[in-house]
Amino acid sequence: MARPADQQFGGDWTERKLDALAAYLGKYTTALSKQPFQLEYIDAFAGTGYREIAEYREGPGTSLFGETADEAMEKYLEGSAARALKIARPFHRYAFVELSADKVRKLEQLKSANGKLAERIEIVQSDANTYLAARAQENWIKAGRRAVVFVDPFGMQVNWHTIEGLAATKAVDLWLLYPVSAINRLLSRSGVRFDSWRARLDRVFGGPAWFNAFYKKTPAQSLFPSVEDARYEKSIDIDGLTAYMVGKLETVFAQVVKKPLVLLARNQTPLFALCFAAANPKGAPIACRIAKHILEQ
Numbered sequence: 001m002a003r004p005a006d007q008q009f010g011g012d013w014t015e016r017k018l019d020a021l022a023a024y025l026g027k028y029t030t031a032l033s034k035q036p037f038q039l040e041y042i043d044a045f046a047g048t049g050y051r052e053i054a055e056y057r058e059g060p061g062t063s064l065f066g067e068t069a070d071e072a073m074e075k076y077l078e079g080s081a082a083r084a085l086k087i088a089r090p091f092h093r094y095a096f097v098e099l100s101a102d103k104v105r106k107l108e109q110l111k112s113a114n115g116k117l118a119e120r121i122e123i124v125q126s127d128a129n130t131y132l133a134a135r136a137q138e139n140w141i142k143a144g145r146r147a148v149v150f151v152d153p154f155g156m157q158v159n160w161h162t163i164e165g166l167a168a169t170k171a172v173d174l175w176l177l178y179p180v181s182a183i184n185r186l187l188s189r190s191g192v193r194f195d196s197w198r199a200r201l202d203r204v205f206g207g208p209a210w211f212n213a214f215y216k217k218t219p220a221q222s223l224f225p226s227v228e229d230a231r232y233e234k235s236i237d238i239d240g241l242t243a244y245m246v247g248k249l250e251t252v253f254a255q256v257v258k259k260p261l262v263l264l265a266r267n268q269t270p271l272f273a274l275c276f277a278a279a280n281p282k283g284a285p286i287a288c289r290i291a292k293h294i295l296e297q
Contacts, residue, residue, distance in 0.1 A: 013263035017274055020261060021150060021175055022083045023294045024276075028148055028173065029089035031286070038092045040147040042135070044128040045157075046081045046096035047103050080150055081107065085114050085121075091148075094121045097131050128153070129162045136165030145171060146280070152177045160206030160248070167252035167279045173287050174253070176275040178260070180241045187214060189234045205248065213244060238262075242273040253277035255284035261295040 025041065032039060081096050094117075096107050104125045111121045124131055132149070140146070149172050151158055156179055166172045183201065192198045192211075202208050215232040236244070242260060249256045260273040276291040278284035 020294050026087045027290050037146045040093040041084050041091045042095045042149045043081050044097050044151045045153050046098045097124045129159050132162045133165050140169045140171035148173045150175045156204050159203045164252050170279050172279045174277045178245050178273040178275050180238050180273050181271045238270045249277045253279050254281040255288045257288050257292045
């Protein structure tokens with residue numbers, strides 16, 4: 001039966017991302033199968049559970065990825081939600097979060113199609129930041145719960161405070177798709193062009209400190225001797241942006257994989273960095289060791 005044409009993004013890099021996630025989920029539930037924890041998988045941007053390979057866009061009529069987006073294709077592939085439901089040892093609970101009512105209905109169909117697992121699945125219609133912030137307030141350690149959270153936004157929708165909250169649980173393993181290409185395209189050589197974009201970057205990085213990390217001030221002599229014209233020049237590239245996010249994650253998580261998987265367009269232009277961070281101090285070393293091995297394959 002044909003799947004609906006409703007999830008349009010991605011390409012070969014998407015398949016690599018989903019392969020890495022699925023591999024980790026399988027190893028995670030196996031490794032913790034003899035522990036008393038209740039295990040949960042949270043997909044914060046679950047979409048319809050399926051995806052169509054097509055052009056990735058930040059918003060209607062605007063592509064922050066320029067010509068680097070992959071060409072549209074006709075076939076449909078499984079997304080993260082469907083992949084998560086196929087691992088050999090299932091989670092005790094699945095939470096698929098999606099804001100779109102149409103996509104929520106499709107996720108309900110995915111739930112119904114998964115037999116005995118359906119009773120473990122919760123479909124949540126919510127903004128991902130709102131949902132994750134609320135979940136972060138729960139006492140995961142006291143309740144004996146652990147989770148893998150997959151944060152896979154369509155652009156720069158995830159706030160840094162949301163990431164901080166997940167780290168504070170001390171119970172979450174985070175997979176974060178970090179949109180380095182979209183961010184890099186906002187950073188003009190002399191500064192961010194629009195205040196709205198600057199505000200968005202403030203939310204992504206948890207404040208304005210990113211500006212001084214991404215730009216250096218170069219004083220230029222004015223035509224008037226008494227006036228000094230300060231200028232800014234961009235001093236960071238894609239690798240630097242990736243390292244910056246890894247450094248941010250290291251400030252709040254117990255341990256982080258230092259070398260994320262950089263996902264490339266077909267012309268080898270970097271699009272995303274797939275980052276991994278573990279919040280539980282005791283479990284973080286082995287979690288990062290497993291994730292690092294997967295990301296290096």
